Amino acid sequence: xxxxxxxxxxxxxxxxxxxxxxxxxxxxxxxxxxxxxxxxxxxxxxxxxxxxxxxxxxxxxxxxxxxxxxxxxxxxxxxxxxxxxxxxxxxxxxxxxxxxxxxxxxxxxxxxxxxxxxxxxxxxxxxxxxxxxxxxxxxxxxxxxxxxxxxxxxxxxxxxxxxxxxxxxxxxxxxxxxxxxxxxxxxxxxxxxxxxxxxxxxxxxxxxxxxxxxxxxxxxxxxxxxxxxxxxxxxxxxxxxxxxxxxxxxxxxxxxxxxxxxxxxxxxxxxxx
Amino acid sequence: xxxxxxxxxxxxxxxxxxxxxxxxxxxxxxxxxxxxxxxxxxxxxxxxxxxxxxxxxxxxxxxxxxxxxxxxxxxxxxxxxxxxxxxxxxxxxxxxxxxxxxxxxxxxxxxxxxxxxxxxxxxxxxxxxxxxxxxxxxxxxxxxxxxxxxxxxxxxxxxxxxxxxxxxxxxxxxxxxxxxxxxxxxxxxxxxxxxxxxxxxxxxxxxxxxx
Numbered sequence: 360x361x362x363x364x365x366x367x368x369x370x371x372x373x374x375x376x377x378x379x380x381x382x383x384x385x386x387x388x389x390x391x392x393x394x395x396x397x398x399x400x401x402x403x404x405x406x407x408x409x410x411x412x413x414x415x416x417x418x419x420x421x422x423x424x425x426x427x428x429x430x431x432x433x434x435x436x437x438x439x440x441x442x443x444x445x446x447x448x449x450x451x452x453x454x455x456x457x458x459x460x461x462x463x464x465x466x467x468x469x470x471x472x473x474x475x476x477x478x479x480x481x482x483x484x485x486x487x488x489x490x491x492x493x494x495x496x497x498x499x500x501x502x503x504x505x506x507x508x509x510x511x512x513x514x515x516x517x518x519x520x521x522x523x524x525x526x527x528x529x530x531x532x533x534x535x536x537x538x539x540x541x542x543x544x545x546x547x548x549x550x551x552x553x554x555x556x557x558x559x560x561x562x563x564x565x566x567x568x569x570x571x572x573x574x575x576x577x578x579x580x581x582x583x584x585x586x587x588x589x590x591x592x593x594x595x596x597x598x599x600x601x602x603x604x605x606x607x608x609x610x611x612x613x614x615x616x617x618x619x620x621x622x623x624x625x626x627x628x629x630x631x632x
Numbered sequence: 633x634x635x636x637x638x639x640x641x642x643x644x645x646x647x648x649x650x651x652x653x654x655x656x657x658x659x660x661x662x663x664x665x666x667x668x669x670x671x672x673x674x675x676x677x678x679x680x681x682x683x684x685x686x687x688x689x690x691x692x693x694x695x696x697x698x699x700x701x702x703x704x705x706x707x708x709x710x711x712x713x714x715x716x717x718x719x720x721x722x723x724x725x726x727x728x729x730x731x732x733x734x735x736x737x738x739x740x741x742x743x744x745x746x747x748x749x750x751x752x753x754x755x756x757x758x759x760x761x762x763x764x765x766x767x768x769x770x771x772x773x774x775x776x777x778x779x780x781x782x783x784x785x786x787x788x789x790x791x792x793x794x795x796x797x798x799x800x801x802x803x804x805x806x807x808x809x810x811x812x813x814x815x816x817x818x819x820x821x822x823x824x825x826x827x828x829x830x831x832x833x834x835x836x837x838x839x840x841x842x843x
Contacts, residue, residue, distance in 0.1 A: 370653070374831070377824065377827065377828060377831060378831055378835065381828070381831060381832065381835065381836070381842050382835070382841060382842050420826075422829070423825050423826045423828065423829035424822060424825040424826070450674070450678045480678075482682050482686070485731075485734065485735065486730065486731065486734050489734045489735075489738070536743075537738075539738075539742045539743075540735065540738025540739060540741075540742045540743065541738050543742065544738045544741045544742035544746070545737070545738060545741070555822050555825070556818040556819070556821035556822040556825060557815070557818045557819045557821075557822040558818075559818050560811065560814050560815050560818055564747070567750070568746055568747060568749075568750035569746075569750070570742060570746055576818075577818070577821055577822060577825055578821075578825045578828075579821070597825075597828045597829070597832070600824075600828050600831070601821065601824055601825065601828065604824045604828075605820070605821070605824070608820060
């Protein structure tokens with residue numbers, strides 16, 4: 360006979376607590392995030408026609424956290440009339456890069472080759488990113504659809520990484536660190552990073568030092584960005600569930616600490632007696 | 633409930649993998665093996681695509697310099713043959729050398745100089761003062777040269793220095809604990825961030841409980 364343990368109670372309740380706000384949204388506020396506000400303002404102030412690069416390191420394992428951020432920033436770029444070059448250095452990233460392109464075409468009528476380009480996957484991770492920073496035209500000859508890049512009007516405006524007004528990256532890995540090293544460090548091209556929550560404390564250091572012009576930390580960052588953009592999306596919807604989950608875990612921590620303190624106190628009394 | 637076969641497949645695979653929380657079972661094992669097999673197949677296809685586009689196609693186009701990386705790549709397999717294993721050291725040395733060369737220039741500027749420069753900014757407000765104090769305190773935790781309390785005939789200056797470093801080290805430990813707490817909190821947030829889309833798939837896309 361299977362025994363239901365205390366863990367089942369804890370995780371079962373967590374599932375219910377997270378699910379309820381999804382069924383019936385509460386509308387809890389998303390707190391101010393200075394680093395995300397900085398990213399929003401930077402993109403908002405870029406002149407029309409600026410060329411931007413989105414490094415789409417999104418995969419099924421991290422999409423829940425960073426995909427909403429990629430969509431929000433892509434929408435912002437198109438609303439401001441920016442041009443978007445989408446690249447990736449992970450194999451799964453291509454699937455999301457193409458999805459992003461389709462979204463831009465559907466929502467903003469973006470034209471391939473004029474408003475956006477999807478670059479193919481390049482193996483090598485950091486080495487590949489460094490090569491793109493040093494010589495982008497040497498790395499890419501064709502786009503994802505095997506077309507000669509020189510036939511695309513947007514590509515003719517790009518000679519080096521310095522032609523990009525901003526490079527933004529969506530990642531659960533060390534890409535933020537690589538951006539800072541190779542794009543900002545060597546060429547002073549402004550960079551924005553959207554990371555999974557667990558990488559946020561690390562990446563914040565680069566924002567505080569001025570090595571990133573802005574940052575989106577996990578779903579919270581994406582939700583804040585969506586609200587600033589006035590287009591609530593996936594992140595805003597899941598923020599209620601996130602907040603409810605956090606409140607539940609905080610209550611559990613409080614109960615755990617109080618019971619621990621109480622049990623130690625009782626033990627102390629017993630040993631004195 | 634949806635009629636989309638893809639959503640059904642995704643939902644059943646999700647349930648199969650989560651069924652491990654109950655206990656190991658054949659449904660979980662099937663999903664686990666399917667996942668592993670698909671990942672491996674994906675990896676093989678990507679690997680072959682890389683070999684094709686970066687090596688074979690270029691060779692076919694007459695880019696003979698491509699022979700050098702191909703030979704270096706093949707030499708990596710020399711490890712399987714004890715007598716020729718030493719040959720694999722050459723590509724490994726090349727890989728390590730290239731990686732070091734590529735990263736080191738960026739690391740010095742972005743990882744050391746910029747970070748030190750940022751820590752030396754003038755103290756103009758409470759925030760920068762707190763940053764300075766906490767940075768020094770956190771560093772002093774690793775200041776092992778000052779160990780236990782000085783004993784025997786030591787001057788008051790040494791005692792005072794020891795007290796300052798000890799107090800700073802204590803504050804540093806608190807700073808590190810707060811930092812680790814923040815990282816742990818972010819980890820919890822990340823896990824919830826992965827769990828919520830699964831719930832959305834099951835309850836919104838699959839059974840349409842969420843509108």
